[in-house]
Amino acid sequence: MILLACTVQVMADDSIAVEQVNESRYERSLERKQKMWASLIPTHFVIQNAGNMGVLSAGIGWSYGKNRKWETDLLIGFIPKHDSSRFKVTTTLKGNYIPWRIDLTPNATGGDKHHWLFEPLTASLYLNTVYGSEFWKSQPSRYPDKYYEFMSTKFRLNVAFGQRITLKIADNKRKRHSRITLFYEIGSCDLYIRSLFQGQDVSIGDIIGLSIGAKFFTL
Amino acid sequence: MATKGTTNGRWPSLRANSPTKTPCAWLSSAKDQVADVNSRKNIDFVVHCGDLTDTATNTEFEWSRDVLNGLNYPWVALIGNHDFLGTGDQTYRVMYGELDFAFIAGRVKFVCLNTNATEYDYLAAVPNFDFLEEQFTTDTDKFDRTILIMHAPPFSEQFNNNVCKAFRRYLDFAPGLLCCIYGHEHCDKVSDLYGDGLMFYAIDCAEHRNYRIMTITPDGYEIEQIRF
Numbered sequence: 001m002i003l004l005a006c007t008v009q010v011m012a013d014d015s016i017a018v019e020q021v022n023e024s025r026y027e028r029s030l031e032r033k034q035k036m037w038a039s040l041i042p043t044h045f046v047i048q049n050a051g052n053m054g055v056l057s058a059g060i061g062w063s064y065g066k067n068r069k070w071e072t073d074l075l076i077g078f079i080p081k082h083d084s085s086r087f088k089v090t091t092t093l094k095g096n097y098i099p100w101r102i103d104l105t106p107n108a109t110g111g112d113k114h115h116w117l118f119e120p121l122t123a124s125l126y127l128n129t130v131y132g133s134e135f136w137k138s139q140p141s142r143y144p145d146k147y148y149e150f151m152s153t154k155f156r157l158n159v160a161f162g163q164r165i166t167l168k169i170a171d172n173k174r175k176r177h178s179r180i181t182l183f184y185e186i187g188s189c190d191l192y193i194r195s196l197f198q199g200q201d202v203s204i205g206d207i208i209g210l211s212i213g214a215k216f217f218t219l
Numbered sequence: 220m221a222t223k224g225t226t227n228g229r230w231p232s233l234r235a236n237s238p239t240k241t242p243c244a245w246l247s248s249a250k251d252q253v254a255d256v257n258s259r260k261n262i263d264f265v266v267h268c269g270d271l272t273d274t275a276t277n278t279e280f281e282w283s284r285d286v287l288n289g290l291n292y293p294w295v296a297l298i299g300n301h302d303f304l305g306t307g308d309q310t311y312r313v314m315y316g317e318l319d320f321a322f323i324a325g326r327v328k329f330v331c332l333n334t335n336a337t338e339y340d341y342l343a344a345v346p347n348f349d350f351l352e353e354q355f356t357t358d359t360d361k362f363d364r365t366i367l368i369m370h371a372p373p374f375s376e377q378f379n380n381n382v383c384k385a386f387r388r389y390l391d392f393a394p395g396l397l398c399c400i401y402g403h404e405h406c407d408k409v410s411d412l413y414g415d416g417l418m419f420y421a422i423d424c425a426e427h428r429n430y431r432i433m434t435i436t437p438d439g440y441e442i443e444q445i446r447f
Contacts, residue, residue, distance in 0.1 A: 083313040084306055134306050142340045144376055150274060153305045191274050198273070201247035206282070 041219065044179075046073050048213030052158050052189050053077040053092045053128050061094075061215070071096040079130070086132075094126035098164070111171035117179075119164040124185060126158050150191065160187025160211065179217035186210055246286055248425040253289045255447035259432070262292045263324060266331070268402025268422050269299025269370030275307025280314055295322070297331050299370045299402065300377050303338035319350045327435055328362040330354045330393070334369040334401075336379035345379060348389055355392045364395035364435075372401040372419055373412060387413050397440055400433075407431070407444055 042060035049056055054077030061073035077090035104116040129135075135154035139147060162185030169178060192207035256265060267287060272279035280302075287294055298311045298318050308318065318333040336345040346369075355365070371377030373386055390396055398418040407429055408421035420442060423429045434441045 084309045132306075140340070142337055147376075148274075148301075148304070153274075191276060192278065195273065195279070201250065202282070207278070 043219040044071075044215045044217040046075060046213060046215050048075065048211060050209055051160065051185060051187060051211030051213075052156060052209065053090045053126075054079045054088075057090070057092060059092070063217070067101065069098050071098065073126075077128070088130050088132055090128050090130045092126050092128035094124055097123045099123075101166075112173070114170050114173070115168035117166040117168055119166065119181075119183075122160075122162045122164060122183065122185065124158075124160040124162070124187065126160070127155060128158065129155050150194065156189040156191065158187050158189045159193075160185035162186060162211075177216050177218055179215075181215040181217070182212075183215065184210060184212045246282055248428060249283070249286045250289065251428070251447055252425045252430060253286060255445065256430075257289070257291045262432070265290055265292050265294040266329070266368055266400075267294065267296035268368065268400065269297040269335075270301045270402060270424075271296055271299065271311070272302050272307065275302050275304035275310065277310055280307070280310050284314060295320070295331065297368060297370050297402070298333055298335065300335040300338055303335060308338070319347050321354045323358065323362045325435065326362050327364045327366060327397070328354065328358075328394075330365060330367050332367060332369045334371045334373075334379075335377050337377045341379050341381075346382070346386060348385075351389055352392065355394060359394060362394065364397050365393040366397050367393065367399045369399065369401045371403040372399070372421070375403060377403065387415075387417070390417065397435070398442075 043063045044061045046061050047058045057075040057077035059073055059075030061071055063071045073094040075092040079088040081087045098119050100120055102118045104118050108115055137152050137154045162183055164181050164183040166179050166181040186208050188207045195202050196207055256262060271283040296315055302311050321328055321330045332346050334346050339345055373383045374380060400420045402422050404421050405424040406421055407423040410419050412419045422431055429444055429446045432443050432445055
């Protein structure tokens with residue numbers, strides 16, 4: 001049997017904490033609250049075409065996480081009337097993951113140089129809803145149980161993959177925005193992915209759609 | 220879920236190729252079915268008995284339309300209950316026209332009736348008796364016999380079963396009613412639904428790889444099941 005001797009080194013803390021007498025408990029709590037609410041300020045605005053959420057969608061978003069690898073967007077979309085009875089409005093909650101960000105201008109040093117960044121992959125998962133009495137969240141009671149095999153005509157779950165190019169504006173040239181991003185995505189929704197597994201004759205090419213958009217970062 | 224009905228007729232002994240129902244989610248079976256119909260001679264027209272789509276998206280409507288456009292014969296398509304989901308009925312209307320329609324071929328009137336009452340929560344005039352009456356009483360000099368085609372049959376969960384018996388009574392006004400043809404049930408079935416001799420033919424879905432060809436003769440009709 002081996003006995004291990006452990007030495008515990010106790011260090012005396014010589015320093016004496018200086019009481020912040022000029023900051024009251026109220027002020028600390030206020031600061032904490034302000035910081036919390038400040039985190040809800042959107043970091044960017046988004047505008048996007050198509051993507052199963054309407055001909056045009058616009059909204060706000062938050063980028064967060066280490067190296068801003070995560071984003072959440074909240075969009076309101078517009079579906080024109082075309083041949084239907086009326087135009088429709090959609091709402092989308094979208095999560096994006098951007099694992100890599102490549103600086104295409106690594107030699108541009110100093111605060112007066114713009115940077116071009118390339119984001120080779122974005123992965124998005126989003127839920128959207130369309131407003132109107134024709135669409136139901138769950139099957140109305142007039143139907144027998146599990147009459148239609150899918151969940152809802154009102155909510156769609158979508159997936160998309162894309163790429164981005166970002167202009168990071170030089171520090172001393174910023175007016176309204178810090179970064180401007182152009183992106184495209186290729187995606188599909190749950191119903192179409194389902195038909196991919198049902199019908200032997202539906203291919204990936206039949207169910208995907210292209211979406212393009214821009215993001216304007218202020219923070 | 221799309222039902223595709225082929226009704227074709229040939230003159231002089233008036234032949235009608237009867238409805239096939241093709242589930243639309245199963246597009247490849249539908250394509251095979253179209254090829255099988257195309258390989259046959261003397262088909263006058265094809266009737267799809269409804270459910271052109273599974274979830275009534277525009278894309279699905281386009282898929283089934285493209286498959287059916289492969290037919291070498293004229294074709295019509297009824298609206299099925301699946302085609303109503305969301306705003307699918309509006310899509311159907313743009314792509315195919317009215318939900319109730321009729322046409323005359325070889326002095327036989329084919330009345331294609333929307334019977335998907337559950338999709339309206341029974342609030343609409345479905346089945347539309349006024350439409351039936353109009354069809355039974357107009358152009359009567361141009362037809363002697365009638366065939367009624369629908370997606371969902373009486374007594375099914377889509378039909379407004381409160382008017383099942385009234386509906387049957389109304390059919391007595393149809394000049395020379397030969398039989399009724401429907402889809403919806405994904406099976407091939409011949410039944411005397413009301414027990415009074417009026418025959419109802421359920422046309423199977425494409426996935427089950429069979430349909431029927433109806434041949435209308437001067438003194439009746441033949442309806443043959445085709446497997447492909």
